Amino acid sequence: MFMKKFCRSLFFVGVLGLGATNIYAQKGKPLFPQAPGMEAYTYRESFKKDVAATLDSIKALGITELESSPNPNGMSVEAFRKLLDERNLTCPAMGAGYEEIVKDPAEVARKAKALGAKYVMVAWIPHKKEFTLEDAQKAAADFNRAGKVLKENSITFCYHNHGYEFQPYKNGTLFDFLAENTDPKYVSFEMDMLWAFHGGQDPVKLLNKYGNRWKLMHLKDLRKGVQGDLTGNTSTENDVILGTGQLDVPAILKAAQKAGIKHYFIEDESPRWSKQVPQTMAFLKSLKE
Numbered sequence: 419m420f421m422k423k424f425c426r427s428l429f430f431v432g433v434l435g436l437g438a439t440n441i442y443a444q445k446g447k448p449l450f451p452q453a454p455g456m457e458a459y460t461y462r463e464s465f466k467k468d469v470a471a472t473l474d475s476i477k478a479l480g481i482t483e484l485e486s487s488p489n490p491n492g493m494s495v496e497a498f499r500k501l502l503d504e505r506n507l508t509c510p511a512m513g514a515g516y517e518e519i520v521k522d523p524a525e526v527a528r529k530a531k532a533l534g535a536k537y538v539m540v541a542w543i544p545h546k547k548e549f550t551l552e553d554a555q556k557a558a559a560d561f562n563r564a565g566k567v568l569k570e571n572s573i574t575f576c577y578h579n580h581g582y583e584f585q586p587y588k589n590g591t592l593f594d595f596l597a598e599n600t601d602p603k604y605v606s607f608e609m610d611m612l613w614a615f616h617g618g619q620d621p622v623k624l625l626n627k628y629g630n631r632w633k634l635m636h637l638k639d640l641r642k643g644v645q646g647d648l649t650g651n652t653s654t655e656n657d658v659i660l661g662t663g664q665l666d667v668p669a670i671l672k673a674a675q676k677a678g679i680k681h682y683f684i685e686d687e688s689p690r691w692s693k694q695v696p697q698t699m700a701f702l703k704s705l706k707e
Contacts, residue, residue, distance in 0.1 A: 449705035450671055450682075455483030455510070457636060457685035458490065460695065465490045470501055477505050479699065485511040485539070485634070485683045488529040495532045502534075510681050511537040511576070511608075511634055516544055516560075519575070523564040527571035537634060537681070538568055539608045541578040542650075549582040549648070554592045558599040565604030576633050578608040581617030582650035591619075597628055608634035609679070611670050612657070616646035621665065625673040632677045636685040637698070639663030657688040660698040668705055 456476050458465065464472040469490050476484070484502070486509050488495040502509060512535035514526050519540055530538050540561075545553040557577075565575035577600075583593040597607070609632050614621045625632055640646075640663045641656040661667050674682070686694050 447707045448703070449668055449707050450702045452682070453480055453482060454637060454699065454702055455485060455681055455683040456481045456695075457683040458484050458486035459513075460684065460686045460691050469493060469498070473501055473505055473507060477507060479696065482507060483681060483683070484509045485513065485681070486533075487513045488533050495529050499533055509533050509535050511535055511539055511683070514538050514540055516540050516542060516557075519564040519568075520560050523567035524571070526564075527568050527573050530568075530573050531571065535573070537574045537576055537606075537608075539576040539578050539634060541608075541610075542580060543577075543583070545582070549585050549592060549650075551587065551592065551595070554583070554587075554595045555599070558596055561596075561600050561605045565601070569604050574606055574633060575604060576606045576608040578634075578636070579610055579613055579617070580650040581613040581646070582648050584614075584617035584619055585648055593619075597631065602631060606633045607631050608636065609674065610636040610638070610685075611665055611667075612636070612638040612640050613650065615640060615665055616644075616652060617648055617650070618646055621670045622673040625670070625677045628677075630678045632674070633680050635674055635679045635682045637667075637682055637702070638685045638687075639665050639667065654687040654689065657686050657691075657694075659694045659701065660684075661701040667701075671705070 461472050461476065464475070484507060488498060490498060512530045512533050519526050526538055543549070543553060543557045561575065561577060568575045577596065579593060583596060584591045587595050607628065609621065609625060611621045614624055637660055639658050639660045641658045642664055644652060644656045684695060684698055686698065688694060
């Protein structure tokens with residue numbers, strides 16, 4: 419009997435000494451502990467009808483951060499900021515057009531400051547049917563120039579990948595060319611996980627390769643069975659609830675956290691966004707390490 423009690427005591431001491439209680443606690447540790455933000459483009463049709471009501475709907479989901487254009491439905495950036503402030507919503511990242519940042523980056527910086535944004539992202543580089551080296555060269559020069567102006571205004575410029583930049587080039591892709599020919603002081607990136615995957619890339623490897631060049635992320639998933647290409651286009655019907663598509667979301671989130679992504683935004687371009695967004699949020703909340 420003594421030996422049984424002694425062995426049992428040794429077992430518990432050994433288990434506790436090895437930190438077993440901590441191990442079990444970590445099993446339930448959330449993989450994605452922060453609340454996600456929302457890419458306003460998800461609600462583009464709703465914004466056209468009523469900006470204030472749309473913001474109320476977003477806030478009701480528990481969202482506190484948006485990535486948005488500064489002028490939804492044509493309103494002034496000041497009026498939009500007022501609506502955000504009234505709801506305790508913030509807009510850490512602002513979307514801008516390529517032509518805007520080339521023509522007047524100082525004005526883009528002014529709008530970002532008025533909105534309270536610390537990041538400005540551009541999601542599309544103008545090009546013809548196929549993205550070329552010449553397109554990448556021009557974009558790199560434009561991004562360096564505009565990014566410098568934004569940096570001088572305490573704003574970080576981010577280019578959002580869209581899939582077409584993964585055209586093969588030398589031993590890599592034209593995205594690699596963009597990364598290598600832009601100054602990290604002035605140009606960072608926003609990872610769109612769907613478009614990286616659709617363009618034939620592994621989002622995890624891309625996140626690991628460029629590390630803290632990545633500042634922002636779009637959370638989205640691609641319908642199973644859909645074949646990717648280098649067009650940067652796919653039907654909006656192919657945006658599905660996070661975790662139900664082709665992407666390895668937990669692995670991508672782990673790599674994103676390692677890279678130091680600052681803000682995550684759900685983007686759902688499908689016509690089913692109102693049903694899918696709450697399910698995507700529930701999926702994110704359910705993930706455990």
